Amino acid sequence: MTTSSEGHDGTDQYRRFTDEEIRLMRLWSVSDVSAARQVSAQIAYFATPAVFGVYGLATGSVVILGVAFVCILLLLAWGLVSSFRDQRNSILMQSVCAKILAMPETGDERR
Numbered sequence: 001m002t003t004s005s006e007g008h009d010g011t012d013q014y015r016r017f018t019d020e021e022i023r024l025m026r027l028w029s030v031s032d033v034s035a036a037r038q039v040s041a042q043i044a045y046f047a048t049p050a051v052f053g054v055y056g057l058a059t060g061s062v063v064i065l066g067v068a069f070v071c072i073l074l075l076l077a078w079g080l081v082s083s084f085r086d087q088r089n090s091i092l093m094q095s096v097c098a099k100i101l102a103m104p105e106t107g108d109e110r111r
Contacts, residue, residue: 016103021096024089045075
């Protein structure tokens, strides 16, 4: 697509998008989804319970080991809930992509 958003009949092509879809496109365009960010986030989440678990094993403390295990289970549950919450945004992004693909192409936009 070109920077111009006007269609053949002079209508604004982007009026097809809802406010929610535009908000999601803006959010995704500025988000950092790099592998380094994902790995560092996972390390940050699981480092504390892992340290507790190692300490519990080293000292033989079943209570500390249990706390670490419960923390890891809570983090896994949080990840599961987050996946279900993000499902709504995935469906919304599918709608955005379908609308973009349905937009008519002009001769100068084809490559």
